[in-house]
Amino acid sequence: MAATSTARWRRRKDERPGEILTAALACFAERGFAATRLDDVAARAGVTKGTLYLYFASKEELFKSVVRQEIVASIAQAEEMVAHSEESAAVLLERLLANWPGLIAASRIGAIPKLVLGEAGNFPELARFYLDEVVRRGTALIAGILRRGVERGEFRPALDIERAVFCVIAPVLFTMLWRHSLEPYADRPLDARALCATHLDLLLHGLSAPEPRE
Amino acid sequence: MAATSTARWRRRKDERPGEILTAALACFAERGFAATRLDDVAARAGVTKGTLYLYFASKEELFKSVVRQEIVASIAQAEEMVAHSEESAAVLLERLLANWPGLIAASRIGAIPKLVLGEAGNFPELARFYLDEVVRRGTALIAGILRRGVERGEFRPALDIERAVFCVIAPVLFTMLWRHSLEPYADRPLDARALCATHLDLLLHGLSAPEPRE
Amino acid sequence: MAATSTARWRRRKDERPGEILTAALACFAERGFAATRLDDVAARAGVTKGTLYLYFASKEELFKSVVRQEIVASIAQAEEMVAHSEESAAVLLERLLANWPGLIAASRIGAIPKLVLGEAGNFPELARFYLDEVVRRGTALIAGILRRGVERGEFRPALDIERAVFCVIAPVLFTMLWRHSLEPYADRPLDARALCATHLDLLLHGLSAPEPRE
Amino acid sequence: MAATSTARWRRRKDERPGEILTAALACFAERGFAATRLDDVAARAGVTKGTLYLYFASKEELFKSVVRQEIVASIAQAEEMVAHSEESAAVLLERLLANWPGLIAASRIGAIPKLVLGEAGNFPELARFYLDEVVRRGTALIAGILRRGVERGEFRPALDIERAVFCVIAPVLFTMLWRHSLEPYADRPLDARALCATHLDLLLHGLSAPEPRE
DNA sequence: CATGAATGAGCTTTCATTCAT
């Protein structure tokens, strides 16, 4: 009411796309692609439906843009960290896993896996893009660390690296999925940091108690 | 002739719901709830759209029935196995994890987590149902095993059981999600059995090599 | 109000397509393709918008069906008449032209030329269809008569048949176009029969008075 | 410098309307009124959509202006020619018809009949304007020539002038309509000059061969 | 004078649901 302007709208060409993508991500994350109405996205972005079409050719394109924009920055960042480090594999893993909770909270990337999972069947092109740009690069990253650990004698020589990668990733992914699906209905939120700590601990040492009389 | 005819009708009547649920699960798993058309479900079930409404009040009810039907049998089975066993925790875990791949392949339950994850935002009631009937019972089951392992000295006493549960479950869940989302686009399928074996191995022993000169 | 049924609708699968085409032709003829709303077509056909899509895949398909259905029967009929006749060319022409006004009034074909003319730019496929099925066959029909007239010595030997064809057709076409465009706004309707008679008279004898002292 | 700038502005201001009308005519002729987007008109005129509204109040007004501008000059010109001539009716007709092809090619008036025909149903006002300013004056012009011909004994005394007028006009109109509708899809273009020559020939002499032994 | 970002009404199209058969 006491707003900065009484105009029906303002020209904000540069800010619009980002605002729309943010609004769209939120809507898609909440309801999925098909159940999201462009009216909702528009309302959340503070524009009208027609405006969406100034920046995105269709609902599908908007969806793909949402996924792409969130992905682009994030994966490269993790690769960077690993590439420039000469630390032990265990420390690398620890830093990677310890970073994750903060990263998820800070960026809005946490909802992407849920979206891609749910819509892979409807967006083959997107599925392939994600497979190439995220899954392949992400698993290669982890596999590199594990391999380094084996080579250096840190990790067990017989390690099945290819599968172990998924075991490393799975709890992290789980956290992201949980947060954007069932967590709102659960008694209490998941403590991502604690879970990552436990995960790291299990990864490095396993469940088993050390043989007592050694 | 009335008898024959009646019998045949009855047989159809008894089988229809199951056939419809099976068709619906397949459709929902492929495309998600919103993107699935009842025409498709009906076609896949070999009936017409109108017939669906003889057995299910609405698309939503059909969806919930799909989820419920798949869940009911599965979780109880696992609970049964654990309850009647006096074996070590490690063996129990092993049997649980080793069973999973077969269980997923045999039943059509594998698509349920993806569906629930994706539609939790649109079906709060379903989310709560799943949280109660699957998540709570499933985590309790694993937690019980872990607790037994700690009590018996098999597992490390300081184990953070509550979080470890998720670490145990995550790779299994991951396998199910993968299968119904990105796997069709990947170069080659995931070997669920091998992944479970590696997971178990890591769980019990961890990544780290035993200290050599101890 | 005292209708035959209080039902919201009746199943009339066989009659529907024809009714819809008739309604659509009327609407398209009045307003053109783009300016016609499917709501109007549906209302005029006594159905709802959704019903249109049970029978026609899209507005474009509906439009093409309208044109095709009207054309199919009409051109063959004229060809038939000419083929089986051994009368003089002049008599043939006379019968063809004399028939036209009745034909136009009876069928709803009169609006088609206006539609095709107006939408040729937007429907290349339709334009080509019309060119092949109507223009080519129609001109061939007239050309055949003219040629016969020349061969038999009825018509002048130097006749430029190819162009004369258009001179024969043009007034007929004009009548159809006029009726569905400006006539509603004119002081009085065009007397198609009288115009055809004059046209025939001019065609056969020309404007010029016979040389008086021959 | 203010002078130069003002002058340049003014020059644009003076030229803009004409440029826009030319662009609009081309677009309307190609696609019809409803299917023409103002974006297209603007692009073809080398301005932006908003600029159109500086010169024309709405799409409808633009359309009417297009029609009016093309018509105004053309009809008066023909009237002029006839009024100041004392030649025979046959010669007048010949000059009128022979002029037409060039006139159509030179101006962009050729597309107007198609537009008016197609949109008469949507623009009653325009239809009446066209009826008054073009049809009435045009038919009066031809009727005058025919009447003169009859009075002078050139043409047959029993001539049904009122209808003959349409027979004179129809092939000319046909040429214009053809050019802007089906011609682009036909094997080869229509030779307007040859067609007019044949038309004149038929008009004056008719199809029939002179009685040989008279 | 000119722009073009933004609007919003209105269109085509889809599809869950109903109900006469």
Next chain:
DNA sequence: AATGAATGAAAGCTCATTCAT
């Protein structure tokens, strides 16, 4: 019990029009 023609409420998308710049 089963059908499938018909419905009608959305939804995606377009585009004439407006107006801050």
